[in-house]
Amino acid sequence: MTTKDILKKVRKIEIKTKRLSDHIFGGEYHSSFKGRGMTFSEVRPYAYGDDVRNIDWNVTARYRTPFVKVFEEERELTMLLAVDISGSQWFGTRGQLKHEMITEIVATLAFSATQNNDKVGLVLYSDEIELFIPPQKGRSHVLRIIRELIDFKPQHTRTDTSMVLKFIYNILKKKAIVFLISDFVDENYEETLKIVGKKHDLTGIMVYDPIEKEMPDLGFVTMKDLETGQQAFIDTSNKKLRKTHNANFLRRLDYFKKSFQKSGSGVIWVSTTGSYIKKMLQYFKARG
Amino acid sequence: MKLLDHYELYTPYALLLLLLVPVLAIWLYRNRYNERAKFLYSDIASFGSFKTIKNKMLPLLTGLVLISLALISLGIARPRSVDVTAKTKKTKGIDIMLAVDVSASMLARDLKPNRLEALKKTAINFIKKRPNDRFGVVLYAGEAFTQVPITSDQRVVMQAIRKINFNQLFNQLEQGTAIGMGLATAVNRLKDSKAKSKVIILMTDGVNNTGEIDPNTALELAKEFGIKVYTIGLGTNGYAPTPVGLRPDGSFVYQNAKVEIDENLLKKIAKETGGRYFRATDNRKLNKIYKEIDKLEKTEIKETKYYNYKELYRPYVLIAIGLIFLTGLIRYTWMKSFV
Numbered sequence: 001m002t003t004k005d006i007l008k009k010v011r012k013i014e015i016k017t018k019r020l021s022d023h024i025f026g027g028e029y030h031s032s033f034k035g036r037g038m039t040f041s042e043v044r045p046y047a048y049g050d051d052v053r054n055i056d057w058n059v060t061a062r063y064r065t066p067f068v069k070v071f072e073e074e075r076e077l078t079m080l081l082a083v084d085i086s087g088s089q090w091f092g093t094r095g096q097l098k099h100e101m102i103t104e105i106v107a108t109l110a111f112s113a114t115q116n117n118d119k120v121g122l123v124l125y126s127d128e129i130e131l132f133i134p135p136q137k138g139r140s141h142v143l144r145i146i147r148e149l150i151d152f153k154p155q156h157t158r159t160d161t162s163m164v165l166k167f168i169y170n171i172l173k174k175k176a177i178v179f180l181i182s183d184f185v186d187e188n189y190e191e192t193l194k195i196v197g198k199k200h201d202l203t204g205i206m207v208y209d210p211i212e213k214e215m216p217d218l219g220f221v222t223m224k225d226l227e228t229g230q231q232a233f234i235d236t237s238n239k240k241l242r243k244t245h246n247a248n249f250l251r252r253l254d255y256f257k258k259s260f261q262k263s264g265s266g267v268i269w270v271s272t273t274g275s276y277i278k279k280m281l282q283y284f285k286a287r288g
Numbered sequence: 289m290k291l292l293d294h295y296e297l298y299t300p301y302a303l304l305l306l307l308l309v310p311v312l313a314i315w316l317y318r319n320r321y322n323e324r325a326k327f328l329y330s331d332i333a334s335f336g337s338f339k340t341i342k343n344k345m346l347p348l349l350t351g352l353v354l355i356s357l358a359l360i361s362l363g364i365a366r367p368r369s370v371d372v373t374a375k376t377k378k379t380k381g382i383d384i385m386l387a388v389d390v391s392a393s394m395l396a397r398d399l400k401p402n403r404l405e406a407l408k409k410t411a412i413n414f415i416k417k418r419p420n421d422r423f424g425v426v427l428y429a430g431e432a433f434t435q436v437p438i439t440s441d442q443r444v445v446m447q448a449i450r451k452i453n454f455n456q457l458f459n460q461l462e463q464g465t466a467i468g469m470g471l472a473t474a475v476n477r478l479k480d481s482k483a484k485s486k487v488i489i490l491m492t493d494g495v496n497n498t499g500e501i502d503p504n505t506a507l508e509l510a511k512e513f514g515i516k517v518y519t520i521g522l523g524t525n526g527y528a529p530t531p532v533g534l535r536p537d538g539s540f541v542y543q544n545a546k547v548e549i550d551e552n553l554l555k556k557i558a559k560e561t562g563g564r565y566f567r568a569t570d571n572r573k574l575n576k577i578y579k580e581i582d583k584l585e586k587t588e589i590k591e592t593k594y595y596n597y598k599e600l601y602r603p604y605v606l607i608a609i610g611l612i613f614l615t616g617l618i619r620y621t622w623m624k625s626f627v
Contacts, residue, residue: 087330088330088331089330090328091328091329091330098330183330185330185331209330212330212331212334215335217626218327218625218626218627219623219624219625219626219627220342220623220624220625221327221625221626221627222321222323222324222325222326222327222625222627223326223327223328223329223332224321224326224327224328224329224332225329225330225331225332225333226328226329226330227330227331228332228333230332231321231326232332232335233321233342233343233346234327234332234335235340235341235342235343237342238340238342240338240340241335241336241338241340244334244335244336244338245334245335245336248333248334248335248336249334252334
């Protein structure tokens with residue numbers, strides 16, 4: 001991919017997701033993730049309709065006209081987007097790869113954050129931390145994040161969710177908004193999740209392809225695992241096999257939901273054919 | 289390569305291809321995933337680890353292909369059954385004329401049961417041993433005639449010799465011993481022969497006493513045509529029971545008579561034509577003589593064996609093709625992939 005292509009793609013994603021975050025998400029996001037409280041910022045002359053409870057009597061007495069105190073929400077939040085770029089992300093059967101959808105989700109979240117003057121950081125991980133961009137403000141920073149998402153070539157293919165959770169725990173000292181976006185083809189992250197979930201405002205977003213949920217009859221297929229590189233002949237015509245496959249997926253999804261909810265974190269799960277906007281709006285509304 | 293008596297492999301080196309089969313098996317096993325388009329999937333483990341029938345069938349199908357390759361290798365080795373009919377090229381052999389004296393004295397009993405019968409037996413054995421020569425038979429007494437002209441059909445010759453019947457001939461032929469006539473007739477039969485070597489085996493038990501052709505003339509003729517003459521004198525030394533008269537009922541009166549053989553003449557004939565003279569005093573001696581002649585007249589045997597081959601590769605190849613077709617059919621119908 002040439003730089004020109006990347007920039008074109010970045011621009012495309014920007015246009016698509018910025019509009020989303022401006023018009024749909026902005027408010028929801030803002031109200032969903034609140035700052036630590038209200039701090040006093042200034043006094044201004046009383047205007048009709050102001051809450052009388054906010055009148056600053058001292059200033060009013062000195063100037064002999066009513067003044068009200070203005071409070072501002074203390075924001076300056078930090079958002080960290082932990083994105084799984086292991087091998088399994090490069091799978092997709094319906095128009096787009098899981099990774100492409102994740103890129104859009106990340107872009108939407110990042111734009112929403114900058115709009116609210118929050119800092120955005122990015123962690124790309126497989127079974128190692130592939131890339132870490134420390135949280136910063138600004139549109140250009142968001143564009144960089146998008147560019148990395150489009151262009152970054154991971155060194156490893158496997159997934160280690162527990163590892164990235166530990167990394168997040170270590171790197172963020174203050175409480176932050178953390179989105180963990182992955183397909184969660186992984187196990188044994190419940191314990192770490194509990195610890196991280198207590199410290200940060202954590203949300204897990206699981207992206208999956210419809211085929212991962214229900215395997216259609218593709219005949220006798222030679223398959224290669226994107227993560228392990230393991231190869232096998234899979235008889236997808238076999239009903240029992242397809243059932244096992246579906247059960248395993250549901251078990252995985254269930255584990256994902258349960259372990260996040262147990263740690264007090266939020267969960268969103270979305271198919272690559274589904275609308276992540278809808279799912280995320282629902283989620284934010286439920287939080288708000 | 290001979291396998292059993294009747295089976296052989298025409299190109300046994302093709303069996304080396306069989307060694308390739310296990311190599312191929314290992315290679316196929318190592319590259320078992322490379323043969324088809326792969327479906328890159330995110331999580332194979334989610335299918336569990338159980339094997340369906342098709343998984344179990346797969347090595348079987350590969351096995352069938354390997355078996356058919358082995359069968360094809362066998363087919364390339366060309367197994368065939370051999371039916372050897374050892375026909376020899378008869379034109380390459382030599383031509384032998386047997387000139388047999390059938391005068392009454394041949395009934396003398398110094399050889400058992402008599403000279404003629406003993407001669408017949410040995411002559412037949414002689415012919416049997418020389419399958420690549422051509423034979424002819426001339427009979428003579430007071431006159432000579434050709435019983436069998438030179439022929440490669442030895443059965444006819446042997447049959448003719450077996451059928452020499454004195455009583456019959458006795459009435460047909462003039463009496464006497466016309467060695468010259470016998471020899472000349474034999475020479476006549478051989479003169480147009482294109483064989484490399486022409487031989488007359490002249491057998492007699494007496495002295496030339498009649499005939500229109502003098503033995504010396506006949507000898508000149510033989511020399512002229514380059515014919516070798518082996519001469520055999522039949523009869524013991526001294527006296528032998530010889531038929532001397534005829535009873536009214538047709539049977540012979542035997543009396544011991546002195547055996548008279550014109551050995552000088554026979555020796556002369558033999559010497560001048562490059563043959564040899566033998567004297568057969570009894571059956572054993574006669575046998576020996578024939579063996580001797582057999583040795584002397586070695587022909588370079590150019591045996592053309594007629595091999596009647598029946599190629600047996602067909603079932604192997606057909607089964608192999610069938611198996612390959614079957615595996616292909618299974619693979620692209622029942623075990624096909626839509627990816």
